[in-house]
Amino acid sequence: MGEIVQLDETGFETIVATHHGEIFRYLRRLAWRAAEADDLSQETFLRAYRARQRLTADANVRAWLFAIATNVFRNHARSERRRRAAHDTVRATRRELETDGPEAEAVAGEVRTLTEQAIRALPLKQRLAFTLRKMHELDYEVIGQSLECSPESARAHVFQALRKIRTTLNGHALPATEPTR
């Protein structure tokens, strides 16, 4: 009788080792609480495991996982929205930032917090498109697949998000950038 060997040839543990960190960060950015990101990232990978047979050898695993994670989060957000409708508590964390001095740090910290709040306040599709593009630097093609829309729509969502964030920051001093390229 044959010895016990793995029939699972896709090396799913390798996929987890390679991509879990980033998918967790993605969901951590989207989720309201840390524990949610934990649950959602588990669900993402368990779903991926079940669907792994449909993954072709030349597939973009990273894009595939982002699409699943996005889907998992959207489902989650739909049910959360009803639950949370009454009392929305936007979590905004202050984080350390390397700057020149205490004053600059305070300004920069405030701007960061406002920006995070603005991102959280975006309509879901814009927030997802923005996060996928600006935080994880995915192609619009891939973002479109994750959001079930065209790459052009995905781009439009990101730009709309940028406009809103910019409006939120109106009247606030922003850290200086180098002059026009």
Place this chain on the structure above:
Amino acid sequence: MKKPQSCIQIEPDLIATATGEASAAAAGQVQAHVATCRACRDDFARYRAVDAVVGTLRGDMPPAADADAARARLLGRLADLKSRLVSYKVFPSPLGPILIAASEHGVALVEYLRGDVADSRLFRMAGVDTQEGGAALERLHRELLDYLAGRRTRLEWPLDLRFARSDFERAVLQATAAVPYGAVSSYTGIAGELGKPSAVRAVAQALRHNPVPIVVPCHRIVGIAGDLVGYAGDRLGLKERLLAVEGVPTAHARSRIVREAMYHYDPNPDRQYCVPSCGGILHRPLGQVKLFASREIAQSVGLSPCVDCRPDLHPLAH
């Protein structure tokens, strides 16, 4: 004050350029525009500043301990899912539709389907999560077809005997798996090997529930008189066909092995096998006695020709 049309038109490209998204051509146009338009120059600087703030957020990492803990929990749940998950698929075969199901440990079920797949044993098992399809199953199917066509004599599949109902049944399956291709043993023989000579009926029951027929060759186990007894319910024809593939002669009308056409082995210190006419061996019950379709098979399990009847010099005519 109303924005000039040219400013409205260039706005998407302005955002794109300021946030590193624009093509070179678009960026060139934007640069030319902001060189002459004060309002858009301010806009541009604002978007660049926004982009810089966004860039600082990109580097934010949740605490490594959180990610590690999340991954550890994921791996735990994954292990649990894997242990429950059994993939299956129904394949055509010369013996009719066959369902093959495998877990991460190995093949768990080979089932001759009579009706709807939903009636499979697979869906009556507790603690099993099923999933259809899988590339590994396709390979198993090809190997099974090769086996049934006589192009392959072994199915070296890792097995997952979770569907056996007891350790005794697993032990019966293990002992049966050791009966080589082209050889025949008896229920009594298997019971004896397990040190439970009176458990003949329990052995037959265990093989009746064999979750992996063909792979664990219960078709090589017959009654003490060489009768085929049972297979897959009442499908003795399947048993006969599987034996025929291996060159084991059967008398269809009487549903039994043709012992006269097989080499015999009754355990002896010299480990010698005989032709059936040697010393009345043909008439000994198939308790300890084992049968082989060819000399090669007998020799492959370490037996040598009897020095009296000399099957090496006087092979059976086929």
